[in-house]
Amino acid sequence: MKLTNLLSKSKSFNKTFLGQNPDEEILGITRRGFIIELKWLIPVALLYYYLVLNFYYLDLLVGNIFTPSYITYLRVLIFLVITIFSLNRISDWFYSVNLVTNQRVVDFEFSGVGVKKVVETDLRNIQSVTISSSGFLSFLFGLSTIHILTSGDNPNIDLEYISNANEIQDIISDLARSTNKNERIK
């Protein structure tokens, strides 16, 4: 993809992020595929169905121990716990984004309560960008991991389970090449 195309495309991203410089533009946004979230979403949906929506199973489990009013209370409690947990996981997925700007690559990673990791590297520090894919699920759903190798002490960045990995790799390597070329001219 040509850099001019990228820059014209960047106007469609009407989003900003914390720590964005005034002359910085977002050229690519990606996050891990939602299909990965099914590993917690399916058990939660089953729990929700069997313990909250379906009245039979909770009555069967604790009907002999608790009174009907207590079972209703438990049902509301389970509903709230499941909703809060799901909201936490979905917001973690939504905000764990990888951003490619015209100056750097930023990887926001959130997992669980209060666990936060932000890694960024300047485009001029990028040495190579490689894509790897392993595992049956990754193959089935077309998910890949992008490894960004940086120079010196700068941290390497791994963008995991990305669905549009080829496009992102293309954007990053084009930008890194043009940035390094401009640096050399200066």
Added chain:
Amino acid sequence: MNELNSFLTFEFIGMVSKVILSLFVLVYSIVILRDILDLQTFYDSKFNILFKILSFLNVIGSLFLLLTSFNN
């Protein structure tokens, strides 16, 4: 001893357990609300508002649950 037995009725223990569980859910929902407010390093206004509203509703729901748990 008899006084203690009359105090520790089944209803009373049920109410205390309800209050403790509701408090746990309330604290959990407040922590998640705080976490969601802290997460928003990437600004996407529509979803930011949606997540805020949902987590706030959870706090209200947990508070409501706590208040109802005092009644038997």
